[in-house]
Amino acid sequence: MISLTTYATGLVASRLLRGALALLVLLLIAGCAGRDGGRGGERVSAPSGWHGEQGQASFYADRYHGRRTASGEAHDRNALTAAHRSLPFGTRVRVTRLDNGRETVVRINDRGPFVRGRVIDLSRRAAEELDMLGQGVAEVQLSPE
Structure with missing residues (x-):
């Protein structure tokens, strides 16, 4: 007959083993994820038919x-x-401000803008690089990077 102490020890060991296996599975899954969690950090080419746009x-x-x-x-x-509005997430686009020639390269990670005449909505840093913080909007040329 098994004593209560032996049974309890076996039960604890069994739970520890299951917990260790669960932790191992989680670590393996986490190791497969990209640095950005799979959210568009990879470089994606613009579609072959897209040669840029202005607005x-x-x-x-x-x-x-x-x-x-x-x-x-x-x-x-x-x-x-x-x-x-439509470029794949991760696509890198060169944005050139037409009235001053300043340019920057951005990565598409969102959808929009949904305002007539606007072709791109930039992060604050990208807007700073184009020197457009004071105006709010600027005429730009988009081209594949």
């Missing part, structure tokens, strides 16, 4: 900092990111 650029208000974008990542006003 107005705007930039995100500060209140959107930290909010989730359509790609699932948090909006970071200090990153070089942007919203476009």
Whole structure:
């Protein structure tokens, strides 16, 4: 007959083993995830038929900092990111301000803008690089990177 102490020891060992196996599975799954959690950090080429477009650029208000974008990542006003209506997430786009020639390269991680005449919505940092914080909007040329 098994004593109560032996039974309890076996039960504890069994629970510890199951817990260790569960932890191992979680670590293996976490190890398979990309650094950005699979949310668009990879480089994606623009569609072959897309050669760029021209229109107005705007930039995100500060209140959107930290909010989730359509790609699932948090909006970071200090990153070089942007919203476009149709380009795949991860696509890198060169944005050139037409009246001063300044340019920057952004990664698409959100959808929008949904205002007539606007072709891209930029992070604050990208807007700073184009020197458009004072105006709010600027005429730009988008081209594949």
